[in-house]
Amino acid sequence: MKRLILGLAVSVGLCVSCGQPGPSAPYLTRRAYAPTGRTVTVDLEARDVRWEVGPSAIYNAWTYNGTIPGPTIEATAGDTIVVRLTNRSAHPVSVHTHLVDFAQSEDGADAPSIAMPGQTVSVTWFTRHAGVVPYHDHASEQGVRRGLHGALVLHAPDEAPAMEQVVVLSDLDQTAFEQLPGVVNPRTGMIPDGGTYRGEHQYMHVINGRAYEDSIPLFRGQVGRLSRWRVVSIGVEAHTWHIHGHRWLDAAGELTDNIQLAPGMYNTFEVTPSRAGNWMVHCHFPNHMAGGMMARFEVTP
Numbered sequence: 360m361k362r363l364i365l366g367l368a369v370s371v372g373l374c375v376s377c378g379q380p381g382p383s384a385p386y387l388t389r390r391a392y393a394p395t396g397r398t399v400t401v402d403l404e405a406r407d408v409r410w411e412v413g414p415s416a417i418y419n420a421w422t423y424n425g426t427i428p429g430p431t432i433e434a435t436a437g438d439t440i441v442v443r444l445t446n447r448s449a450h451p452v453s454v455h456t457h458l459v460d461f462a463q464s465e466d467g468a469d470a471p472s473i474a475m476p477g478q479t480v481s482v483t484w485f486t487r488h489a490g491v492v493p494y495h496d497h498a499s500e501q502g503v504r505r506g507l508h509g510a511l512v513l514h515a516p517d518e519a520p521a522m523e524q525v526v527v528l529s530d531l532d533q534t535a536f537e538q539l540p541g542v543v544n545p546r547t548g549m550i551p552d553g554g555t556y557r558g559e560h561q562y563m564h565v566i567n568g569r570a571y572e573d574s575i576p577l578f579r580g581q582v583g584r585l586s587r588w589r590v591v592s593i594g595v596e597a598h599t600w601h602i603h604g605h606r607w608l609d610a611a612g613e614l615t616d617n618i619q620l621a622p623g624m625y626n627t628f629e630v631t632p633s634r635a636g637n638w639m640v641h642c643h644f645p646n647h648m649a650g651g652m653m654a655r656f657e658v659t660p
C-alpha cells in the first residue's frame with residue numbers, strides 16, 4: 360500500500376509539472392568513465408570553400424572537410440581520439456576541443472599544434488566524460504566565425520537508445536558572404552535570383568551551417584521515443600535553444616523548454632515527445648530568429 364501511494368505521488372507530480380506523460384531525464388556529464396583501450400582516428404582537412412547557407416546566400420567559408428559545421432566526431436567516453444588535421448587552406452588552422460584531456464602542446468593554440476598551409480598536425484584527446492562539446496579552430500580570431508567548428512559527441516557506454524539530434528549554433532560574418540539574396544553583388548553588379556531579402560541580420564545566425572527553416576534539415580522525432588539533444592554554441596553571440604511544445608529537466612533538475620548557451624558552451628538533454636506535429640525550434644533572440652535561427656522538429660505519431 361505504501362508503495363502504491365508513493366507511485367501515485369510520483370506520477371501525479373510528473374503530470375502536474377510536465378503536463379505530458381513520461382519524465383525527461385537530465386543528462387549528466389559528472390561521471391568519469393574508465394578508459395576503453397580503444398582509439399578512434401579522425402582525418403580532418405581544412406579547405407576554403409563556397410558554402411551555401413541558403414538559396415543564393417553564398418559564404419566564403421573556412422571549413423573542416425568542406426562543410427559548416429565540420430563532420431560530427433563520435434566516440435564513446437573512455438576512448439582515445441587521434442585527430443590528424445591536414446591544412447589545404449591558405450591560412451593557419453588548428454583544432455581544439457573541450458572537456459577532454461590533452462597535452463598543452465596539443466591544445467591547438469600554440470605553434471606545435473597549428474598547421475601552416477600544406478602541413479599536417481596530429482593531436483590526441485583522452486576522453487572520460489559523456490556529452491557534447493564543440494571542436495574548433497584556435498589559430499586565428501576569424502576561424503570559428505568563418506566556419507571552422509563542429510560537434511564532438513561522446514556517448515555514455517550505458518546510455519539508453521535514442522533518436523540523436525546534433526545542433527550547432529553559430530554566427531557568420533556578413534562581410535564574408537560572396538552574395539546575399541536581394542543584395543547587389545559588388546563583384547558582378549547583379550542581384551542574385553533564388554532567395555528573398557530578410558532584413559539586416561539575414562543569413563547571419565545559423566543552425567548546423569544553414570539559415571531558415573526552408574534550408575535547415577528537419578530534426579526528426581517520434582511520439583514515445585527518447586530524443587537526445589546535443590546542442591553546442593560556438594559563435595560570437597549567446598544563443599538560446601527553445602523547442603515548442605516540449606519540456607525537459609535541466610542538470611539542476613528544473614523544468615525548462617529553453618536553454619541559454621554563451622559561446623563555447625554546450626548541453627545534452629533528453630525529451631520524450633508526446634504529441635505529433637511539425638514543431639518550431641529556434642533561438643529566442645528575435646534578431647537571431649530573423650537572421651536565420653529557426654527550424655522544425657518533425658514528430659511523427
Ligand SMILES: [Cu+2]
Pocket residue numbers: 564597598599642643644647648652
Ligand atoms: Cu541566438
